[in-house]
Amino acid sequence: MLLEVRDLAVDLPSPAGPLSVVRDVSFSLDAGDSLGVVGESGSGKTMTALALMGLLPDGARVSGAIWFEGRDLARLDEAELQKLRGDRIAMIFQEPMTALNPLHRIGAQVAEPLVLHRGMTKRAAWAEAVRLLDRVRLRDPERAARAYPFALSGGERQRAMIAMALSCGPKLIIADEPTTALDVTVQAKILDLLATLSAQTEMATLLVSHDLAVIARHCRRVLVMYGGAAMESGPVEAVLRRARHPYTRALLEARPRPGAPRGERLRAIAGAASPAGEAPRGCPFAGRCPLTLDACRATPLPTLEFEADHRVRCLRVDASGRLT
Amino acid sequence: MSAPLLQVADLVKVYSLARPGWFAPRPKRLAVDGVSFVVEAGRSFGVVGESGSGKSTLARAVMALERPTSGSVRIEGRSLHDLPRGELRALRAHIQMIFQDPYGSLDPRQRVARIVAEPLISLARVSRRERAARVEAALAAVGLSGADAAKYPHEFSGGQRQRIAIARALITRPKLVVADEPVSALDVSIQAQVLNVMTDMQRDSGVTFIVISHDLAVVGRLCDEVAVMFRGRFVETGPSAALLAKPAHPYTRELVDAEPKLEQAPAAAPEAPPRPDVRSGCAYAPRCLYAQARCLEEAPRLTARGDGRRIACHFPLLG
Numbered sequence: 001m002l003l004e005v006r007d008l009a010v011d012l013p014s015p016a017g018p019l020s021v022v023r024d025v026s027f028s029l030d031a032g033d034s035l036g037v038v039g040e041s042g043s044g045k046t047m048t049a050l051a052l053m054g055l056l057p058d059g060a061r062v063s064g065a066i067w068f069e070g071r072d073l074a075r076l077d078e079a080e081l082q083k084l085r086g087d088r089i090a091m092i093f094q095e096p097m098t099a100l101n102p103l104h105r106i107g108a109q110v111a112e113p114l115v116l117h118r119g120m121t122k123r124a125a126w127a128e129a130v131r132l133l134d135r136v137r138l139r140d141p142e143r144a145a146r147a148y149p150f151a152l153s154g155g156e157r158q159r160a161m162i163a164m165a166l167s168c169g170p171k172l173i174i175a176d177e178p179t180t181a182l183d184v185t186v187q188a189k190i191l192d193l194l195a196t197l198s199a200q201t202e203m204a205t206l207l208v209s210h211d212l213a214v215i216a217r218h219c220r221r222v223l224v225m226y227g228g229a230a231m232e233s234g235p236v237e238a239v240l241r242r243a244r245h246p247y248t249r250a251l252l253e254a255r256p257r258p259g260a261p262r263g264e265r266l267r268a269i270a271g272a273a274s275p276a277g278e279a280p281r282g283c284p285f286a287g288r289c290p291l292t293l294d295a296c297r298a299t300p301l302p303t304l305e306f307e308a309d310h311r312v313r314c315l316r317v318d319a320s321g322r323l324t
Numbered sequence: 325m326s327a328p329l330l331q332v333a334d335l336v337k338v339y340s341l342a343r344p345g346w347f348a349p350r351p352k353r354l355a356v357d358g359v360s361f362v363v364e365a366g367r368s369f370g371v372v373g374e375s376g377s378g379k380s381t382l383a384r385a386v387m388a389l390e391r392p393t394s395g396s397v398r399i400e401g402r403s404l405h406d407l408p409r410g411e412l413r414a415l416r417a418h419i420q421m422i423f424q425d426p427y428g429s430l431d432p433r434q435r436v437a438r439i440v441a442e443p444l445i446s447l448a449r450v451s452r453r454e455r456a457a458r459v460e461a462a463l464a465a466v467g468l469s470g471a472d473a474a475k476y477p478h479e480f481s482g483g484q485r486q487r488i489a490i491a492r493a494l495i496t497r498p499k500l501v502v503a504d505e506p507v508s509a510l511d512v513s514i515q516a517q518v519l520n521v522m523t524d525m526q527r528d529s530g531v532t533f534i535v536i537s538h539d540l541a542v543v544g545r546l547c548d549e550v551a552v553m554f555r556g557r558f559v560e561t562g563p564s565a566a567l568l569a570k571p572a573h574p575y576t577r578e579l580v581d582a583e584p585k586l587e588q589a590p591a592a593a594p595e596a597p598p599r600p601d602v603r604s605g606c607a608y609a610p611r612c613l614y615a616q617a618r619c620l621e622e623a624p625r626l627t628a629r630g631d632g633r634r635i636a637c638h639f640p641l642l643g
Contacts, residue, residue: 040511040512040513040514041482041511154375183374183375183538184374184538184579184582184583184584185374185578185579185582187582187584188581188582188584210511210512211512211584212512212586213583213584213585213586214584216584216586217584217585240586250513251512251513252586254512254513254515254516255512255516255541255586256515256516256519256541256542256544256545257541260544260545262544262545262546262548262564262565264545265520265523266516266519266520266545267516268513268516268517268520269513269514269516269517270517272481272482272483272484272514273481273511273513
């Protein structure tokens with residue numbers, strides 16, 4: 001087990017007192033495996049990813065455990081986390097333009113973690129950076145290394161970010177909406193590239209996305225989050241074919257399917273997600289869920305496990321996986 | 325025969341960019357490069373393409389928010405860009421727009437009643453009483469209550485805000501509504517609410533939408549006809565169901581294949597061997613998996629086929 005997250009909870013400070021943005025989230029990830037975390041805005045998916053990296057906003061309180069290579073990341077201090085970040089754990093963000101320094105050449109930025117974590121000389125690190133840029137299939141890597149970020153297209157910048165993330169051979173890569181700002185044709189190529197590279201290096205991938213289809217295409221397992229809590233998780237195949245949680249089912253039915261007849265109404269989910277901190281104490285989907293009982297709002301979420309680590313957290317699902 | 329609702333002919337929009345040097349000529353960018361199409365009333369039309377394809381510039385030209393470099397936009401036969409001011413104003417009541425961002429497009433200091441009534445106040449002469457009745461009817465049509473009229477935009481979720489924007493666009497009972505990425509800023513569970521409202525509008529009020537989107541499924545759901553745009557030109561147009569099911573242009577095919585789908589096993593996206601950009605040939609040729617020598621030399625023209633499609637490709641994928 002490379003990564004094991006147990007009972008993760010994150011509270012953010014606010015004028016009205018601590019806001020619970022993640023609660024009671026548990027999952028694990030093996031070396032070389034891939035997990036997609038899917039959720040809408042406010043689901044807590046990004047906060048979960050940031051908690052793993054120790055990059056939560058100031059004043060955030062984390063509880064639970066984040067075991068990575070035998071150490072609990074939730075207990076490490078900033079200096080120790082800094083040693084891990086960019087070395088054993090790398091991260092890719094949505095908008096590479098904000099993650100890249102506009103004043104430095106791409107090559108120097110890709111080389112930086114190698115100088116920092118591996119003690120390479122600048123010259124050796126630059127040569128390695130060019131090799132990495134070639135590996136992420138940037139056209140003319142020598143030219144790309146000398147370029148400044150603004151001279152590259154969005155897709156090229158994201159490839160450069162991946163090269164930077166891979167530089168120290170991380171064991172875990174966390175990608176938060178890495179392709180949301182890109183065109184779909186570029187998105188497909190970037191995610192395929194990421195999958196190929198993880199397969200070659202036994203690197204585990206945690207992909208955070210609002211798009212279930214993106215995760216279905218590129219991950220082996222999926223974790224569905226809503227209102228800060230885990231709703232359903234398991235192998236992608238099982239969760240999509242035999243979705244058991246009412247939220248997962250609603251999410252699947254709300255998507256416009258290609259080839260569906262014109263004018264056919266979609267099954268919309270009524271209402272909107274409660275803002276963080278205002279969600280019911282029990283299931284955060286209670287109220288919007290058509291199957292809500294009074295107990296759903298008050299009872300802590302049960303966890304039911306089905307074949308092949310398919311987990312569902314819903315009061316209305318019985319032991320056989322059917323809705324009651 | 326009466327004129328079609330919208331007729332766009334040989335539309336060209338050139339932007340001049342900043343000079344690279346003091347004495348260098350201003351470089352030009354062809355955002356829209358000779359686009360022609362006709363939209364009949366009641367037949368919603370979608371334009372899909374990636375960022376930089378020119379689809380938003382096209383939308384702005386149709387809305388008379390942008391003056392084309394050449395070519396014409398006709399609404400029921402009247403040329404939009406040659407109309408005297410007064411007549412353009414009167415015509416504006418019949419063409420409305422829905423924007424992508426439901427946060428930026430609603431004035432935060434106005435109550436919903438005022439926001440929704442705004443096009444009525446500036447474009448049509450209606451009594452105060454009729455105005456209130458129309459606001460309530462418009463809000464009801466998008467699934468909001470009369471009580472919501474007294475609230476401010478920040479009291480609503482993103483999906484509700486986009487529904488308010490739709491109510492505002494429809495209050496003048498326009499014939500044509502241009503919707504630029506109407507759901508792409510919304511969560512999946514909220515998108516369905518907005519798409520349903522738009523579908524109901526088409527059925528109940530007969531409004532014709534021009535939907536600009538990068539999302540093929542959204543366009544397929546709302547539109548009868550679709551055009552695929554690449555580097556300022558239409559590369560393929562036709563009935564949306566047939567076109568999305570069986571793309572004939574290699575670029576349409578690339579878009580359809582790249583769209584992540586739940587229903588289909590993943591296929592690796594093949595990458596074409598890199599080729600230099602072309603000056604005279606097909607703009608898509610450098611990326612095309614099927615490009616041949618001719619494609620690099622001669623730009624294909626958009627040509628009608630028997631089945632209601634137009635394709636700009638020397639070697640289309642279906643016979």
